[in-house]
Amino acid sequence: MTRLQRLTDSDVRILIEGESGTGKTFLARQLHADARRKDAPFIVVDCTNLEENLFESKLFGHVRGAFTGAVGDAVGLVEQANGGTLFLDEIGELPVEIQAKLLYTIEEQRYRP
Secondary structure, eight states: OOHHHHHHTSOOOOOOOOOTTSSHHHHHHHHHHHSTTTTSOEEEEEGGGSOTTTHHHHHHOBOTTSSTTOOSOBOOHHHHTTTSEEEEETGGGSOHHHHHHHHHHHHHSOOOO
16 A cells, blocks of 8 residues: 555645645645545635635635624635545745634634634
């Protein structure tokens, strides 16, 4: 059994590092396609394209009235990927405080919209 096969048979969180253009997204898609969760969603989040003031809402969702303009509940990308794969591309480009919130969500496997 190869290292990649062992990863696809487990529920570990994986950090894929590399320069732009080295195939991180391709590898993430391959890992997802070979995993038990292959029929579940594969959600890609390009962290460089998220507006900082809307990042938490996009990732974690929100409830009606949480902020001006929140006229209804919205499901975040974390929940959309539940049971599947959430690929956070260019996570290192995010502000440190948002990275800390993501780390908490990843470690504790919980969050609050």
